[in-house]
Amino acid sequence: xSPEIGLNHYLLLGALLFVCGAVCMAIKRNAxxxxxxxxxVLNGATVNFVAFARFNPTFQVEGQVFALFVIVLAAAEAAVxxxxxxxxxxxxxxxxxxxxxxxxx
Amino acid sequence: MELNTLLFYILAAVTGFCAVAVVIxxxxxxxxxxxxxxxxxxxxxxxLLGADFVGATQLLVYVGGTLVLVVFGVMLTAQGPxxxxxxxxxxxxxxxxxxxxxxxxxxxxxxxxxxxxxxxxGLAEDQLPGSVVxxxxxxxxxxxxxxxxxxxxxxxxxxxxxxxxxASAAPQVTVRPRERVAYLLPFEVVxxxxxxxxxxxxxxxxxxxxxxxxxxxxxxxxxxxx
Numbered sequence: 001x002s003p004e005i006g007l008n009h010y011l012l013l014g015a016l017l018f019v020c021g022a023v024c025m026a027i028k029r030n031a032x033x034x035x036x037x038x039x040x041v042l043n044g045a046t047v048n049f050v051a052f053a054r055f056n057p058t059f060q061v062e063g064q065v066f067a068l069f070v071i072v073l074a075a076a077e078a079a080v081x082x083x084x085x086x087x088x089x090x091x092x093x094x095x096x097x098x099x100x101x102x103x104x105x
Numbered sequence: 106m107e108l109n110t111l112l113f114y115i116l117a118a119v120t121g122f123c124a125v126a127v128v129i130x131x132x133x134x135x136x137x138x139x140x141x142x143x144x145x146x147x148x149x150x151x152x153l154l155g156a157d158f159v160g161a162t163q164l165l166v167y168v169g170g171t172l173v174l175v176v177f178g179v180m181l182t183a184q185g186p187x188x189x190x191x192x193x194x195x196x197x198x199x200x201x202x203x204x205x206x207x208x209x210x211x212x213x214x215x216x217x218x219x220x221x222x223x224x225x226x227g228l229a230e231d232q233l234p235g236s237v238v239x240x241x242x243x244x245x246x247x248x249x250x251x252x253x254x255x256x257x258x259x260x261x262x263x264x265x266x267x268x269x270x271x272a273s274a275a276p277q278v279t280v281r282p283r284e285r286v287a288y289l290l291p292f293e294v295v296x297x298x299x300x301x302x303x304x305x306x307x308x309x310x311x312x313x314x315x316x317x318x319x320x321x322x323x324x325x326x327x328x329x330x331x
Binding site: 005008009010011012015016017018019020021022026028029030031033037040046050051053054060061067068069071074076078080082084085086087089090095 | 109110113117120121124125127128133136137140143144147150151154155156158159162163166167170171174175177178179181182192196197200203204207208211212215216218233234238239242243288291295298299302303305306307309310313
């Protein structure tokens, strides 16, 4: 690997964030832990967007604009998900995702 | 070693280590703290990439807003002083295997991927779009990337008019005259979306009133707030 920091270095970092988020979503019992995994996945995607904006001249504005949209939508998603978690906690007095099986067929 | 290289390795190490720590910690409050450092490190990566406005937005919205929201969620749903939900050893082993496998696949694909090289395609520091350019792109006042063809409007561009075939579709540095393409509509859609999310979250998380068994509250009885 070249000593010069290129696109691939940033993409590898984004992939690491994505994998951490995916594993976090899979193994956390706490609903808020699952939400943290989603935030990590979205951050990995944002790192990729900004890295492409830096290293690809045809994408220099689009990458940053998409990154801004991802950040804003992640904030909105966190707000709604926390509202749902609070509602679930009010009804069941737990945030364990394994107990959320009322809709199971 | 160049300063940018050193900074990248420091920031990447901090971000990656904190991201792994978010996964492996059992305590949800500590996971929130590690997530804070991960997000701050990502903001540092954005500054390093020359995306000042995105980095500042990351700090303001994510670290300042979303994470505070998450910490409030942790506090409001805590049963004890230290919420921890145990994960069994077999689940850890499966998660480790799947995670390493997934990262291996991604890393091998990325190393084989020949993207634009930093030396030939990277932009100089003074060519990077600043926040003025971003604002103009969001407001529809300016074409997006001048060299870009990502919006994919066929046939009307400079390349088609000048007789350049599709074979020479490599990044053209010439400014193409084309329709005004910018991000005013997604900007408006996102703003309406935020309004909907605001109302929806307030509706979902409101304090509920317990219904009387006969259905509906009789006047004067009042509900007991849950």
